[in-house]
Amino acid sequence: MVTVGHPLVFAVGILGNILSFLVTLAPVPTFYRVYKKKSTESFQSVPYVVALLSAMLWLYYALLSTDVLLLSINAIACVVESVYLAIYLVYAPKDAMVFTMKLLCIMNMGLFGAMVAFLQFYVEGQRRVSIAGGIGAAFALAVFVAPLAIIRQVIRTKSVEFMPFWLSFFLTISAVAWFFYGLLLKDLFVAMPNVLGLLFGLAQMGLYFVYRNPKKNGAVSEMQVVAQVAADAEKEQQQAHQQAHVAATLDADGEVRTSADDGANKDDVVVDIMPPPPLPAERAPPLPLAPPAVIIPQPRTVEVV
Numbered sequence: 001m002v003t004v005g006h007p008l009v010f011a012v013g014i015l016g017n018i019l020s021f022l023v024t025l026a027p028v029p030t031f032y033r034v035y036k037k038k039s040t041e042s043f044q045s046v047p048y049v050v051a052l053l054s055a056m057l058w059l060y061y062a063l064l065s066t067d068v069l070l071l072s073i074n075a076i077a078c079v080v081e082s083v084y085l086a087i088y089l090v091y092a093p094k095d096a097m098v099f100t101m102k103l104l105c106i107m108n109m110g111l112f113g114a115m116v117a118f119l120q121f122y123v124e125g126q127r128r129v130s131i132a133g134g135i136g137a138a139f140a141l142a143v144f145v146a147p148l149a150i151i152r153q154v155i156r157t158k159s160v161e162f163m164p165f166w167l168s169f170f171l172t173i174s175a176v177a178w179f180f181y182g183l184l185l186k187d188l189f190v191a192m193p194n195v196l197g198l199l200f201g202l203a204q205m206g207l208y209f210v211y212r213n214p215k216k217n218g219a220v221s222e223m224q225v226v227a228q229v230a231a232d233a234e235k236e237q238q239q240a241h242q243q244a245h246v247a248a249t250l251d252a253d254g255e256v257r258t259s260a261d262d263g264a265n266k267d268d269v270v271v272d273i274m275p276p277p278p279l280p281a282e283r284a285p286p287l288p289l290a291p292p293a294v295i296i297p298q299p300r301t302v303e304v305v
Helices: 007-024 028-037 046-065 068-091 094-122 125-144 147-157 165-185 188-211 222-244
Strands: 248-250 256-258 269-271
Touching (some): 007 068, 007 165, 046 068, 046 094, 046 125, 068 094, 125 188, 147 188, 165 188
Antiparallel strands (some): 248 256, 256 269
16 A cells, blocks of 8 residues: 555645654653763663564565655654664663663564564564554553553542643644544555544643643642651651650669660660768767776685794
């Protein structure tokens, strides 16, 4: 199916290419920040690995179906996503780099290579095109479910801080363009996944208009939530520490020991209570003087001659 010969289809396909290209360039500020700071910070590589795999699947399907416009945009997407991942691997810490390399080897080389080898050697004709289109459509449906996490976060925080309006807008318009492109070509593999993309895009834009005024809706940002939780935890810790120091125990030496863990803490406070000075001893009464010795004369015996 060559779309160049259909003017209306070609015009819609060109519009879809332009919009999809703008969506593909959306992460440029993120990777410019990574380049300036020489660090990936808390950014994850999974979305870009998945985006690259999706582009590869649709590129293979476009080659089989000879769809020029679908081929062009997905070839560009493969190049752009590869550049993103190359920058990520250069500045990522060792653990994140190893994880990303494993993910690329398993998904983008292992699974994709096994699928292409199976279809090329064991499936022929139109059936091969149908299977490749079905796999691409199923994967696209899984990718379109990703915005559910963003929608849940917006509803919880009542803030659109993490859901840029223009990204949601271009995703929605792109889904509309590709839906009509697939519908005009009678290609359900292209049209059907974009129905779900259109619904999620409209939901995101609706939430944006509902929660775009953070003060009016009482929005709470993630930083405020974290700060409040930290403050509450610190307050509870201080209260527990104060309550623990109220109890005091008296040990065998007469020392009052106030402790949070019965003397196991190094910050225990030990108060020594000195005993009162002894009272002056009363003087003992003087011993009576010994009575004078009484000499009793012994009677003498007079011997008469």
